[in-house]
Amino acid sequence: MMGKLLRQPWVYSFGAAIAVWLATIAYTEGQGAGAILTAALSFATFTIIVGLGQMMVITTGPGNVDLSIPATITLSGVIAMKVMDEDTGRMAIGILAALGAAAAVGAFNYGLIRLLRIPPIIATLSSSFLVLSTAISYGRGIRIKPPEPLAQFAGAQVLGIPIMAVAVLALSIAMAVVLSRTVYGRSVLAVGQNSRAAWLAGLNAGRTRFVTYVLSAFLAGVCGILLSGFSRGAALNMGEEFLLASIATVVIGGTSVAGGRANVPGIWGAALFMYLLVTMLNTFGASAGVRLILTGLMIIGVIVLAGGEEQR
Amino acid sequence: MLKKTLACTIALAALLAVGPAMADTKDKKIALSNNYAGNSWRQAMLKSWDKVTKQAVADGVVAAADPFTTSENQVTEQAAQIQNLILQGYNAIVVNAASPDALNGVIKQACDAGIVVVSFDGIVTEPCAWRIAVDFEKMGASEVEYLARKMPEGGNLLEIRGLAGVFVDDAISKGINSEAAKNPQFKIVGSVHGDWAQEVAQKAVAGILPSLPEIKAVVTQGGDGYGAAQAFAAAGRPTPTIIMGNRQDELQWWKEQKDKSGYETMSVSIAPGVSTLAFWVAQQILDGKDVPKDLTVPFLRIDQDTLEANLATTEKGGVANVEYSLADAQKVIAGK
Numbered sequence: 001m002m003g004k005l006l007r008q009p010w011v012y013s014f015g016a017a018i019a020v021w022l023a024t025i026a027y028t029e030g031q032g033a034g035a036i037l038t039a040a041l042s043f044a045t046f047t048i049i050v051g052l053g054q055m056m057v058i059t060t061g062p063g064n065v066d067l068s069i070p071a072t073i074t075l076s077g078v079i080a081m082k083v084m085d086e087d088t089g090r091m092a093i094g095i096l097a098a099l100g101a102a103a104a105v106g107a108f109n110y111g112l113i114r115l116l117r118i119p120p121i122i123a124t125l126s127s128s129f130l131v132l133s134t135a136i137s138y139g140r141g142i143r144i145k146p147p148e149p150l151a152q153f154a155g156a157q158v159l160g161i162p163i164m165a166v167a168v169l170a171l172s173i174a175m176a177v178v179l180s181r182t183v184y185g186r187s188v189l190a191v192g193q194n195s196r197a198a199w200l201a202g203l204n205a206g207r208t209r210f211v212t213y214v215l216s217a218f219l220a221g222v223c224g225i226l227l228s229g230f231s232r233g234a235a236l237n238m239g240e241e242f243l244l245a246s247i248a249t250v251v252i253g254g255t256s257v258a259g260g261r262a263n264v265p266g267i268w269g270a271a272l273f274m275y276l277l278v279t280m281l282n283t284f285g286a287s288a289g290v291r292l293i294l295t296g297l298m299i300i301g302v303i304v305l306a307g308g309e310e311q312r
Numbered sequence: 313m314l315k316k317t318l319a320c321t322i323a324l325a326a327l328l329a330v331g332p333a334m335a336d337t338k339d340k341k342i343a344l345s346n347n348y349a350g351n352s353w354r355q356a357m358l359k360s361w362d363k364v365t366k367q368a369v370a371d372g373v374v375a376a377a378d379p380f381t382t383s384e385n386q387v388t389e390q391a392a393q394i395q396n397l398i399l400q401g402y403n404a405i406v407v408n409a410a411s412p413d414a415l416n417g418v419i420k421q422a423c424d425a426g427i428v429v430v431s432f433d434g435i436v437t438e439p440c441a442w443r444i445a446v447d448f449e450k451m452g453a454s455e456v457e458y459l460a461r462k463m464p465e466g467g468n469l470l471e472i473r474g475l476a477g478v479f480v481d482d483a484i485s486k487g488i489n490s491e492a493a494k495n496p497q498f499k500i501v502g503s504v505h506g507d508w509a510q511e512v513a514q515k516a517v518a519g520i521l522p523s524l525p526e527i528k529a530v531v532t533q534g535g536d537g538y539g540a541a542q543a544f545a546a547a548g549r550p551t552p553t554i555i556m557g558n559r560q561d562e563l564q565w566w567k568e569q570k571d572k573s574g575y576e577t578m579s580v581s582i583a584p585g586v587s588t589l590a591f592w593v594a595q596q597i598l599d600g601k602d603v604p605k606d607l608t609v610p611f612l613r614i615d616q617d618t619l620e621a622n623l624a625t626t627e628k629g630g631v632a633n634v635e636y637s638l639a640d641a642q643k644v645i646a647g648k
Contacts, residue, residue: 032522
């Protein structure tokens with residue numbers, strides 16, 4: 001039983017998250033133990049949302065990655081806030097507009113990859129310049145506040161558990177079911193493992209990838225709307241830190257970078273680990289240099305541990 | 313032969329005669345080389361540049377004043393951009409640099425080509441260029457000075473720093489810490505990096521807050537005060553005195569708290585319109601004026617009584633701003 005558990009790649013990211021949390025509260029002598037977890041859950045949810053999208057993209061095979069996530073988060077946040085313009089009655093239309101724009105970015109990304117045959121890493125990077133420029137020119141006057149219900153939803157807690165974390169848990173379970181039980185999810189795995197074999201088996205690799213890129217951009221859009229609700233306003237640099245975070249959570253969480261194997265629970269462990277790690281180093285009063293070095297070393301450590309399984 | 317010499321002499325004499333009077337910049341072209349545009353401060357900076365220089369071009373003060381921004385905030389990219397500007401024949405380049413020393417090579421090339429280079433905000437260390445610098449240490453120290461007057465009994469401070477590895481962050485933090493050392497009633501009990509972004513600051517503060525004792529005040533670097541306020545509210549802790557950094561969201565929040573409960577703080581930052589100061593300084597150098605290589609920009613500080621006036625003139629999502637005039641530039645040059 002224990003051996004079986006240890007072979008699950010996601011166990012390591014959770015283990016690391018718990019270890020870091022224990023180290024933090026040992027240092028504070030127990031003070032704020034619960035509050036730190038609440039904060040970690042609140043902030044990790046954003047990383048989890050985009051991490052799920054990035055996971056699907058990476059799973060569709062070597063070379064597939066979405067670098068336009070930060071720009072899409074910003075665009076969606078800016079559009080949502082601007083269309084809603086602090087008016088509760090316009091919330092629905094704002095959400096639709098933002099998600100529509102985000103999905104369009106995903107479709108555009110795939111268009112660049114498929115029609116113009118540009119490698120995904122270049123295609124999504126260059127489209128992110130276009131997207132960010134659009135956000136800047138559309139958004140000029142930026143930090144517009146969200147309507148109150150949106151802000152309240154994004155910040156609401158019950159007994160120290162953020163409502164949003166519960167919603168994202170439901171989303172994660174849905175993603176896990178999609179991956180293992182639906183034709184689309186299985187196609188993602190099959191295409192990622194061997195694109196040609198999947199094609200010979202009659203799967204449409206093109207359509208699978210198209211849906212995946214749109215899904216990733218769509219989730220980035222969701223993240224943008226929620227984030228601008230949570231931090232009460234959209235800003236042009238709001239997506240910046242999610243580029244590395246989205247990829248790191250996927251990798252630390254045990255999803256195969258070569259594609260074909262996804263891991264949903266690992267995203268949670270990794271996102272919590274990354275947040276708690278920074279919290280721990282802040283609490284210890286480590287200087288920025290030390291913090292960056294330790295963050296790098298610990299990420300490498302977890303990946304080495306989690307990647308210890310035998311090669312196939 | 314004689315005719316030709318004569319013609320030359322006359323031409324030369326004419327040139328010499330009108331020499332001083334020709335100290336005129338209407339044929340001169342000035343370029344702005346900017347390394348980043350992705351936040352509200354930079355957006356306001358570009359807007360101010362646009363507004364002031366368009367008017368200057370329309371008035372015939374200079375022939376052109378074109379802004380150029382690189383997309384990636386990278387030294388190599390900005391170096392290539394400045395090389396292009398040299399080839400395009402600009403007479404002066406006003407630069408907000410991605411690095412204080414990595415651009416020195418290309419800045420030297422520009423100087424050697426006879427181009428006036430004026431750096432501001434992100435300044436360069438190449439000696440041939442002019443620098444319009446901010447005394448960031450003094451800015452940091454002024455925050456603690458304010459707190460020492462406001463709460464003589466002192467207390468615990470939380471410091472929010474900027475982007476690690478950028479010299480501005482080190483300078484402001486140094487000012488804060490050395491002034492706090494002079495006022496031992498204050499103790500900095502925690503320090504996080506907020507990267508000058510509200511979301512990042514909120515995240516970092518929310519993480520460290522549970523482990524901290526009561527916080528009396530938060531010293532910041534600008535662009536992080538509103539995020540800090542959100543984090544305190546979310547944690548259900550009493551709101552400390554948070555020093556603001558002139559962003560509209562920060563001022564708006566301050567105004568709401570002031571109306572509700574008489575909340576008091578102050579706000580200090582650099583006006584993004586400093587780009588227009590750099591423009592006028594470049595124009596003055598082209599005009600043949602004697603300008604010292606190192607100039608200092610005044611801070612834009614907002615206090616309890618000037619809050620409303622500044623908030624009214626700051627657009628949604630923007631930064632409190634002033635645009636500089638030629639007269640302001642002359643005052644800064646004269647060192648007043």
